[in-house]
């Protein structure tokens with residue numbers, strides 16, 4: 215047990231900064247490996263690190279455990295005092311071990327319908343999800359949910375999964391990200407027995423939830439296999455639920471026979487939430503985290519909701535940053551405290567930035583004309599600055615997507631969305647794009 219933990223710690227030591235490693239991982243104590251239930255128990259001395267580990271590091275922790283133990287385990291981080299208490303999940307597993315498919319360990323207990331705030335932006339997707347969860351294979355099949363990053367697609371998918379498991383205990387539910395599906399397929403292609411097991415696994419279920427289908431764009435073998443899985447399940451009247459960052463007809467690198475199937479029944483989109491919904495989401499989060507909602511916190515929630523508009527993950531992230539620092543520093547949450555913690559987010563949008571000023575600054579930096587960035591030309595030397603400018607318009611101004619499109623020679627709002635997603639993705643992998651965006655933001659903020 216200790217040797218296994220040592221190995222996992224080594225992996226973290228190589229990957230994390232010294233501070234994170236020492237603060238969150240060194241104090242952890244491995245407690246038990248339950249091979250039958252596939253659970254790896256850890257013990258932590260305080261509630262705060264338990265929360266940080268669960269919200270920020272859980273996926274990574276499970277990955278490392280999987281790397282060392284060579285198969286997936288659910289990791290449970292317990293407080294010392296909780297020693298003898300069974301977690302809800304553990305109870306569920308013990309009560310009905312056969313029903314739980316391995317992949318169901320990936321359901322996040324917090325992603326349920328009760329915690330999902332319904333607003334104008336997501337009410338159709340929510341209603342469709344609930345209808346499907348209530349009557350699998352009878353309401354809408356397939357159900358296709360799409361929307362931008364961090365807007366609650368995965369949350370809704372997990373909520374459907376939880377609901378079906380609770381209300382239709384006879385149904386076999388399988389949730390899988392498209393990345394997991396692809397990786398499993400690749401592994402199974404290595405030998406015949408495994409491909410049979412793979413096919414059997416995916417074709418022997420009652421409900422398939424497949425997340426982020428855009429991931430299989432351009433991957434022919436995966437598309438082929440998914441096509442057969444889809445057909446088999448559909449023909450057997452099994453429920454299929456798919457999520458994507460774009461509408462089916464915008465998945466241009468996906469075969470037509472798939473995108474046309476995705477359009478056979480219900481398509482529901484999720485848009486960015488309005489101000490009231492953003493406030494309601496943060497209030498819900500405060501309630502879930504047992505943070506007292508006094509006047510100060512209410513004001514702080516308003517402040518965050520005003521500033522972060524397009525991504526609920528970021529909205530929640532800002533809130534968590536404030537509550538975590540408040541616990542860590544033992545300081546009360548006030549507007550002044552929040553402003554201090556969120557300096558980076560607040561400064562950018564407190565300046566008077568418009569699409570016009572962004573276009574001007576971007577054109578100057580790339581040495582191109584404003585008429586060119588607005589033109590229909592798509593050469594790389596114009597397309598890249600245009601995408602950068604669109605990204606900044608969306609990130610730093612309140613301008614709606616169609617209006618941003620208009621500011622760039624009357625382009626469609628989906629082009630703006632595509633540019634935003636592309637640059638967001640590059641910011642995770644390409645240092646030169648990070649530098650360009652930072653430089654432009656500084657320039658626009660008058661720094």
Ligand SMILES: Nc1ncnc2c1ncn2[C@@H]1O[C@H](COP(=O)(O)OP(=O)(O)OP(=O)(O)O)[C@@H](O)[C@H]1O
Nearest residue numbers: 329330331362363364365366367368369495526527
């Ligand atoms: N309507 C909502 N009510 C409460 N929380 C929400 C809502 N929508 C999203 N969230 C929360 O926002 C975070 C991001 O949501 P989620 O991971 O489901 O987004 P996503 O659309 O799947 O993003 P991506 O495409 O990047 O995977 C989650 O913590 C989720 O619980």
